Amino acid sequence: xxxxxxxxxxxxxxxxxxxxxxxxxxxxxxxxxxxxxxxxxxxxxxxxxxxxxxxxxxxxxxxxxxxxxxxxxxxxxxxxxxxxxxxxxxxxxxxxxxxxxxxxxxxxxxxxxxxxxxxxxxxxxxxxxxxxxxxxxxxxxxxxxxxxxxxxxxxxxxxxxxxxxxxxxxxxxxxxxxxxxxxxxxxxxxxxxxxxxxxxxxxxxxxxxxxxxxxxxxxxxxxxxxxxxxxxxxxxxxx
Amino acid sequence: xxxxxxxxxxxxxxxxxxxxxxxxxxxxxxxxxxxxxxxxxxxxxxxxxxxxxxxxxxxxxxxxxxxxxxxxxxxxxxxxxxxxxxxxxxxxxxxxxxxxxxxxxxxxxxxxxxxxxxxxxxxxxxxxxxxxxxxxxxxxxxxxxxxxxxxxxxxxxxxxxxxxxxxxxxxxxxxxxxxxxxxxxxxxxxxxxxxxxxxxxxxxxxxxxxxxxxxxxxxxxxxxxxxxxxxxxxxxxxx
DNA sequence: AAGTGGTCTAGACCACAAG
DNA sequence: TTGTGGTCTAGACCACTTG
Numbered sequence: 001x002x003x004x005x006x007x008x009x010x011x012x013x014x015x016x017x018x019x020x021x022x023x024x025x026x027x028x029x030x031x032x033x034x035x036x037x038x039x040x041x042x043x044x045x046x047x048x049x050x051x052x053x054x055x056x057x058x059x060x061x062x063x064x065x066x067x068x069x070x071x072x073x074x075x076x077x078x079x080x081x082x083x084x085x086x087x088x089x090x091x092x093x094x095x096x097x098x099x100x101x102x103x104x105x106x107x108x109x110x111x112x113x114x115x116x117x118x119x120x121x122x123x124x125x126x127x128x129x130x131x132x133x134x135x136x137x138x139x140x141x142x143x144x145x146x147x148x149x150x151x152x153x154x155x156x157x158x159x160x161x162x163x164x165x166x167x168x169x170x171x172x173x174x175x176x177x178x179x180x181x182x183x184x185x186x187x188x189x190x191x192x193x194x195x196x197x198x199x200x201x202x203x204x205x206x207x208x209x210x211x212x213x214x215x216x217x218x219x220x221x222x223x224x225x226x227x228x229x230x231x232x233x234x235x236x237x238x239x
Numbered sequence: 240x241x242x243x244x245x246x247x248x249x250x251x252x253x254x255x256x257x258x259x260x261x262x263x264x265x266x267x268x269x270x271x272x273x274x275x276x277x278x279x280x281x282x283x284x285x286x287x288x289x290x291x292x293x294x295x296x297x298x299x300x301x302x303x304x305x306x307x308x309x310x311x312x313x314x315x316x317x318x319x320x321x322x323x324x325x326x327x328x329x330x331x332x333x334x335x336x337x338x339x340x341x342x343x344x345x346x347x348x349x350x351x352x353x354x355x356x357x358x359x360x361x362x363x364x365x366x367x368x369x370x371x372x373x374x375x376x377x378x379x380x381x382x383x384x385x386x387x388x389x390x391x392x393x394x395x396x397x398x399x400x401x402x403x404x405x406x407x408x409x410x411x412x413x414x415x416x417x418x419x420x421x422x423x424x425x426x427x428x429x430x431x432x433x434x435x436x437x438x439x440x441x442x443x444x445x446x447x448x449x450x451x452x453x454x455x456x457x458x459x460x461x462x463x464x465x466x467x468x469x470x471x472x473x474x475x476x477x478x
Numbered sequence: 479a480a481g482t483g484g485t486c487t488a489g490a491c492c493a494c495a496a497g
Numbered sequence: 498t499t500g501t502g503g504t505c506t507a508g509a510c511c512a513c514t515t516g
Contacts, residue, residue: 002485028501039487041280044502052291057413057452060502061495065452069416174296177308178471182421182441182464200439200464202421213296213304225421225439230469232417241504267482278506283483299483300514484512493503 004045007036011046015055015066025063026056054233069233082130082140083160091132097157098192099127099141106143106218122146123218126157129192132227136193139222148216161217172211179205180230193224202228243284246275250285254294254305264302265295293472308472322399330371336396337431338366338380345382345457361385362457365396368431371466375432378461387455400456411450418444419469432463441467 001009014020027035032043047064050056054069086093105120123143130138142161144152149169156164165171185199193201204221240248253259266274271282286303289295293308322334344359362382369377381400383391388408395403404410424438432440443460 004485030501040489042486045485047502054414054416057448057450058502059451059495060493061500063501067448067452173475175293175472175474177293178473180419180467180469180471182439182467198437200421209296209306211296212298213306228419228421230419232419232471233414234417235414236412243504269482278508280507281505284504286483297483298514299512300481302482479516480514481516482512482514485510487509488507490506491504493501495499495501497498497500 003036003038003042004049007032007038007043007046008049011050012053012055015050015069020066022066022068025065028063052235083163086132092134094131095158096129096131096136097126097154098129099125100154100157101125102152103146104143124149124152126152126161128157135227137224137227139189139192141220141222143218145216148210148214171216174209174211174213176206176208181205182225189222193222195224200225242275242277242281243288246271246277246282246285247288250289251294254289254308259305261305261307264304267302291474322402331373333370334397335368335370335375336365336393337368338364339393339396340364341391342385343382363388363391365391365400367396376463376466378428378431380459380461382457384455387449387453410455413448413450413452415445415447420444421464428461432461434463439464 011020011026020026026032026047029040029043029047032038032047033040036043047056047058050064051058055066056064057067058064082093082095102124104123104125106123106125107120123145126140126142126144128140128142129136130140132138142157144161148171149165153164156168162173166173181203182200183203185193185195185201189195189201190197190199195201202223202225204219204223206219206221207215208217208219209215250259250265259265265271265286268279268282268286271277271286272279275282286295286297289303290297294305295303296306297303341363343362343364345362345364346359362384365379365381365383367379367381368375369379371377381396383400387410388404392403395407401412405412420442421439422442424432424434424440428434428440429436429438434440441462441464443458443462445458445460446454447456447458448454
């Protein structure tokens with residue numbers, strides 16, 4: 001990790017542990033330079049990231065004040081894998097793979113920037129139910145491009161797709177676009193999530209891309225309405 | 240505006256207008272220095288912002304590639320006022336104020352960082368229905384702290400609260416935390432949005448704060464389920 | 479080897495807040 | 498006036514991609 005990231009982590013942890021409490025000020029930029037032995041711009045990068053993520057608010061002439069920030073967000077927002085999230089949240093979870101099919105053809109409209117000449121692309125399709133504290137709350141349907149991941153072990157789906165992509169294959173996951181909508185539950189939802197007729201689900205569809213800007217995974221995540229929650233921190237864009 | 244922001248805007252517009260097309264590369268950082276007459280770090284700030292907002296992906300050794308990015312997001316995400324959004328989207332909208340009450344007491348749990356000694360705070364309460372293409376789609380309930388905005392003209396609610404706060408009062412809106420959930424429609428929802436019994440609404444609750452880190456507005460926004468859509472661009476956090 | 483982005487530095491000058 | 502953050506610069510060195 002670079003210096004700015006190390007300082008970011010250090011400050012973030014100290015905020016999380018109330019070493020720096022909401023409403024108080026962090027050390028000034030000048031002090032941070034001396035504390036960590038860095039140049040000012042390096043420290044400023046760490047502070048800018050903290051501001052971006054809702055930990056501090058910078059006030060000119062005064063300093064960087066710690067603000068109340070969002071808690072962990074379950075289970076969408078950012079790109080964090082289900083397994084990583086479950087570990088942070090300290091909940092008992094289970095991960096049931098109820099569908100696993102290779103060499104499926106997926107319409108490429110799913111992958112927005114793949115080129116128009118193709119109409120379908122071969123993928124591996126994985127269907128999973130996420131069981132949280134004994135209750136099935138989420139269906140995840142993943143479609144992974146065969147051209148990027150030729151052979152997906154079923155064990156990877158039972159553990160964590162992200163861990164497999166990153167740690168085993170060495171893929172560098174860079175970004176994702178997501179869309180959240182509310183839709184009536186379909187038969188599959190009702191069966192897997194044990195819902196009543198007339199129930200609604202929150203649907204999160206996302207396309208995930210690698211560091212070289214290749215989209216490689218399409219995910220449809222369907223959540224029980226009563227368990228769905230999305231938290232966001234947003235800064236006002238200057239005109 | 241500073242140089243980095245000017246260059247960000249210029250590049251962003253050129254991407255939006257397909258001067259730089261998805262899949263192609265922007266000029267290199269060295270070239271941007273010469274094109275705009277700036278130092279490299281200044282250009283890099285503009286590029287970092289473009290990457291953050293999903294316009295480009297930077298690839299070491301190669302350059303900054305333009306990626307497909309999200310369209311306008313309706314009607315949450317970021318902090319954009321309803322009026323600003325409606326103008327961008329080019330839709331006919333109407334804004335009906337059906338509730339306006341001053342000197343209301345609001346529990347301060349709403350405003351997370353106000354201090355525990357208080358239990359309620361005086362606010363002005365505004366209720367509005369957003370009518371889009373002739374159809375009532377959204378209820379907005381705003382609660383604005385009287386200590387920050389002592390006297391809110393009803394006309395401001397009929398036009399745009401944000402425009403009033405920023406342009407008339409000179410308040411600097413800095414950031415907001417939001418939470419999205421799905422909830423059964425209540426009587427008020429059914430009446431104002433003309434919903435059937437058993438319908439669901441998407442609820443967005445947010446606290447908005449000023450540049451000096453003071454929270455001053457709590458908003459509850461209730462959306463017709465079938466019209467609700469939230470788009471997000473997220474980058475993977477490095478471990 | 480040449481070109482690209484990634485990181486870091488030391489210093490300058492400015493704008494704002496507080497005393 | 499002093500201390501704070503905001504902006505910008507010119508240059509250094511490194512890591513990666515391509516030929």
